Amino acid sequence: MPCLGHALDILARIPLWKDGLDYRHGTSHRIGSYLNVHEGPHLISFRPHARNVPLQASMTVTDEPGYYEDGNFGIRLENVLIVKEADTKFNFGDKGYLSFEHIAWAPYQRKLIDLNLLMPEEISWLNAYHSTCREILAPYLDESEMAWLKKATEPISA
Known part of the structure; x- marks a missing residue:
C-alpha cells in the first residue's frame, strides 16, 4: 500500500x-x-x-x-x-x-523550548538528535565553533 x-x-x-x-x-x-x-x-x-x-x-x-x-x-x-x-x-x-x-543538521535553540511541554521520549529524541549534530558537524569546525556546538547540544535532563 x-x-x-x-x-x-x-x-x-x-x-x-x-x-x-x-x-x-x-x-x-x-x-x-x-x-x-x-x-x-x-x-x-x-x-x-x-x-x-x-x-x-x-x-x-x-x-x-x-x-x-x-x-x-x-x-x-x-x-x-x-x-x-x-x-x-x-x-x-x-x-x-x-x-x-x-x-x-543544525541544533535546536534550547532556550526556546519549554521543557515542561515535552514527554520523556521527546527529550530523549532531542538529545539523540543533538548528539548526532555534534558527531556530524565536529570535523568541519574550528575550536571556537566547536565550543559553541558543545554548549548548544548539551543533553537536556527530564
Whole structure:
C-alpha cells in the first residue's frame, strides 16, 4: 500500500488539532533545483495533489510543521529529510515500510523550548538528535565553533 503525503499531513497535524489549532501551509514539500523548492511531484500536504504521488525511497522532503497566531507570533521547525527503506522488525504483508533520515543538521535553540511541554521520549529524541549534530558537524569546525556546538547540544535532563 503506498504512503501518500496527504495521509502523513493529517498525522502531523493531530497534536494541534487536539487543541483546536492548525497551520495554513503544507507539512512538507520536495527539495527542487534552482531554488524551485516547491517542485513536484510529491509533497506532504492537505492539498489535493498530495493524494497523487506516493512517497518512495530516495525522495527528498522538508519537515516543517508550524503554528502562527496572526499579528502575534509564529513558530516553524524546518528540516531536510530523505525518504528511505525502514529497517523494521517485521514486514507485514511483505509491503516494505518507509522512514525518514535527516540530511541537514543544525541544533535546536534550547532556550526556546519549554521543557515542561515535552514527554520523556521527546527529550530523549532531542538529545539523540543533538548528539548526532555534534558527531556530524565536529570535523568541519574550528575550536571556537566547536565550543559553541558543545554548549548548544548539551543533553537536556527530564
